[in-house]
Amino acid sequence: MSKGIVLRLDGIKVSYGATTVVDGLDLAVEDGEFVTLLGPSGCGKTTTLGVIAGFLQPAGGEVLLRGKPLVGLPPFRRDIGVVFQDYALFPHMSVAGNVAFGLKMRRMPKADIERRVAEILSLVRLDDYAQRLPQHLSGGQRQRVALARALVIRPSLLLLDEPLSNLDLKLREELRLEIVGLQRQLGIATIFVTHDQSEALVMSDRIAVMRNGRIEQLDTPNGIYERPASKFVATFIGAMTFIPASLVGGRDRDGFGTARTATGRSLPVRLDKTVSVGQPVAIAIRPEKARLVRGGGGLNGEVSLPGRVVNVAYLGSRQEIRIDLEGGVPGMVEMSCDDGEVFHRGEEVFLVVDRKYCVALPETETAV
Amino acid sequence: MSGPRPWTILKVAVAAIYAFMLGPILITVIVSFNAGTRSVFPPEGWSLKWWGVALSAEWLEPIGFSLRLAALTAILSCVVALPLAFGLTRHRFPGRNVVVILVLGPLLLPTLATGLGLLRVFELTGLIGFMGFWTLLVGHVVICTPFAVRTIAVSLHGLPANVEAAAASLGAGRTVILVRIVLPLIRNGLVAGALFAFIHSFTDINLSLFLARPGASPITVKILGFLEFGFAPTLAAVSAITLVIPLLLVLLVQKTAKLGDFIYGESRV
Numbered sequence: 127m128s129k130g131i132v133l134r135l136d137g138i139k140v141s142y143g144a145t146t147v148v149d150g151l152d153l154a155v156e157d158g159e160f161v162t163l164l165g166p167s168g169c170g171k172t173t174t175l176g177v178i179a180g181f182l183q184p185a186g187g188e189v190l191l192r193g194k195p196l197v198g199l200p201p202f203r204r205d206i207g208v209v210f211q212d213y214a215l216f217p218h219m220s221v222a223g224n225v226a227f228g229l230k231m232r233r234m235p236k237a238d239i240e241r242r243v244a245e246i247l248s249l250v251r252l253d254d255y256a257q258r259l260p261q262h263l264s265g266g267q268r269q270r271v272a273l274a275r276a277l278v279i280r281p282s283l284l285l286l287d288e289p290l291s292n293l294d295l296k297l298r299e300e301l302r303l304e305i306v307g308l309q310r311q312l313g314i315a316t317i318f319v320t321h322d323q324s325e326a327l328v329m330s331d332r333i334a335v336m337r338n339g340r341i342e343q344l345d346t347p348n349g350i351y352e353r354p355a356s357k358f359v360a361t362f363i364g365a366m367t368f369i370p371a372s373l374v375g376g377r378d379r380d381g382f383g384t385a386r387t388a389t390g391r392s393l394p395v396r397l398d399k400t401v402s403v404g405q406p407v408a409i410a411i412r413p414e415k416a417r418l419v420r421g422g423g424g425l426n427g428e429v430s431l432p433g434r435v436v437n438v439a440y441l442g443s444r445q446e447i448r449i450d451l452e453g454g455v456p457g458m459v460e461m462s463c464d465d466g467e468v469f470h471r472g473e474e475v476f477l478v479v480d481r482k483y484c485v486a487l488p489e490t491e492t493a494v
Numbered sequence: 495m496s497g498p499r500p501w502t503i504l505k506v507a508v509a510a511i512y513a514f515m516l517g518p519i520l521i522t523v524i525v526s527f528n529a530g531t532r533s534v535f536p537p538e539g540w541s542l543k544w545w546g547v548a549l550s551a552e553w554l555e556p557i558g559f560s561l562r563l564a565a566l567t568a569i570l571s572c573v574v575a576l577p578l579a580f581g582l583t584r585h586r587f588p589g590r591n592v593v594v595i596l597v598l599g600p601l602l603l604p605t606l607a608t609g610l611g612l613l614r615v616f617e618l619t620g621l622i623g624f625m626g627f628w629t630l631l632v633g634h635v636v637i638c639t640p641f642a643v644r645t646i647a648v649s650l651h652g653l654p655a656n657v658e659a660a661a662a663s664l665g666a667g668r669t670v671i672l673v674r675i676v677l678p679l680i681r682n683g684l685v686a687g688a689l690f691a692f693i694h695s696f697t698d699i700n701l702s703l704f705l706a707r708p709g710a711s712p713i714t715v716k717i718l719g720f721l722e723f724g725f726a727p728t729l730a731a732v733s734a735i736t737l738v739i740p741l742l743l744v745l746l747v748q749k750t751a752k753l754g755d756f757i758y759g760e761s762r763v
Binding site (some may be wrong): 179200201204206210215216217218228231232272275 | 657667670
């Protein structure tokens with residue numbers, strides 16, 4: 127491994143009374159890496175952040191920052207920058223005062239403080255706002271001050287707790303790129319908490335999809351999207367068609383298994399996860415991997431499923447078509463509009479998809 | 495829906511309330527400029543002689559006593575109220591309701607009863623020798639602290655979420671957070687609490703009656719004592735002075751701190 131580990135979480139456990147919020151969580155973040163904790167509310171992602179920052183004491187486990195154990199250490203001895211969802215700027219201090227606070231706490235000489243504050247404010251394009259009070263700034267500007275305040279102390283680790291969720295969509299998309307750009311430029315290892323899958327996909331080096339206080343899958347955005355480890359992960363990131371089935375045949379010569387759907391159809395499926403024969407599975411198909419054809423029949427190695435068009439949503443460059451598959455299973459197909467092919471509601475069609483995009487995922491309880 | 499009539503009624507009612515509240519005060523002030531020896535309205539000619547008496551040492555001394563007492567009460571009430579407000583807003587602990595009642599108690603009980611009780615306590619503990627300024631101070635802090643607890647607690651509730659956590663993550667310890675973040679942000683609550691405590695102390699008579707002694711009496715007790723000889727125009731002048739002091743103070747403080755929040759729940763921006 128060429129890069130060093132900045133942060134290591136080792137079996138973190140947090141419970142409130144009888145409820146376990148974080149349940150034995152392990153994670154390692156490398157130098158300069160941007161890792162996202164992604165999950166629905168209540169999955170324990172913000173709690174995990176609180177444990178790292180020192181706002182919460184875990185019931186068990188250890189937090190190591192560059193090998194130094196942090197549990198039991200108060201937040202102000204941790205050298206970790208935090209950006210909060212509601213900015214948490216000091217309302218009685220100017221922008222410059224807010225940003226200088228952490229440096230003053232480090233008893234840095236005044237001249238150095240001024241230089242560092244000016245530097246970071248120009249980096250977040252707020253040079254002209256140094257003397258303003260936070261209440262006279264827009265939401266996006268406030269968030270940039272919060273970011274500058276956390277970065278100026280050059281912490282070993284930056285924690286971002288849903289920093290974009292109070293902003294409107296356009297600003298959010300702008301700030302995503304700005305945050306990632308700044309993070310790369312300064313090379314600060316970052317943990318980002320969000321429930322927004324598109325933020326996670328755009329910004330992260332790696333994504334940890336969390337559920338019930340555990341990491342369900344930790345992988346690159348591409349890995350999470352292309353090879354989801356569970357039905358939960360597949361549902362949480364992007365849209366999916368799930369066809370209930372059970373696995374009836376293990377790997378054949380080409381490495382594909384065989385699944386039988388609830389309507390009795392036998393289909394070849396890709397086996398990423400260890401699922402054993404006889405186990406109930408969901409055959410997962412990404413909408414953009416499939417296409418619709420009239421009159422059935424696919425090419426060699428393709429799967430063809432009959433269905434009826436329920437709705438056609440026009441999205442400009444693409445169209446999103448919802449269909450009812452056999453047995454009332456809802457399906458979705460996303461196709462380019464270029465071909466000029468138009469489908470209508472009620473039309474009998476076939477969903478055609480290469481078998482390598484039919485992934486058999488173990489069927490677990492769906493708690494989304 | 496029926497035109498301006500309800501508003502007219504409201505306006506008349508408000509005007510009547512002000513007339514009944516301010517009328518007697520205004521009359522008192524006018525009477526203090528009376529030339530005659532009897533307190534009558536309208537005055538029998540004009541004179542400043544009663545003001546001369548009112549501004550003599552006989553009256554200025556108890557006014558000074560009351561001012562010192564009220565100022566110290568205001569400071570001590572805030573000092574006592576700050577940790578109480580913290581505990582009550584931040585923590586759910588066993589016996590919290592008992593503390594709430596103990597804090598609000600002096601507000602709910604007649605001060606006369608509090609005064610009588612305190613007098614007995616001072617007797618039983620042998621502190622009766624301190625009768626005068628120090629016993630009055632203890633009593634006034636007891637009855638004024640609830641006001642300060644209220645206003646400080648309101649301020650603490652209004653603190654933006656996470657500012658303390660943010661300060662901690664930037665390297666600030668507990669004391670620094672209290673001094674540089676929390677206290678500046680609850681300043682209005684502290685000022686309002688101190689102001690209410692000051693005024694409550696300055697105008698109190700019920701409690702002071704029990705805890706004062708001759709030569710160490712606040713102005714209210716002195717006025718009451720003087721009343722036994724009838725209402726002389728001197729009293730009108732003294733009353734006017736005691737009236738102006740809290741009013742000036744409120745105006746002064748209003749300039750530097752927003753008190754609206756604590757009086758009629760004005761929203762803060």
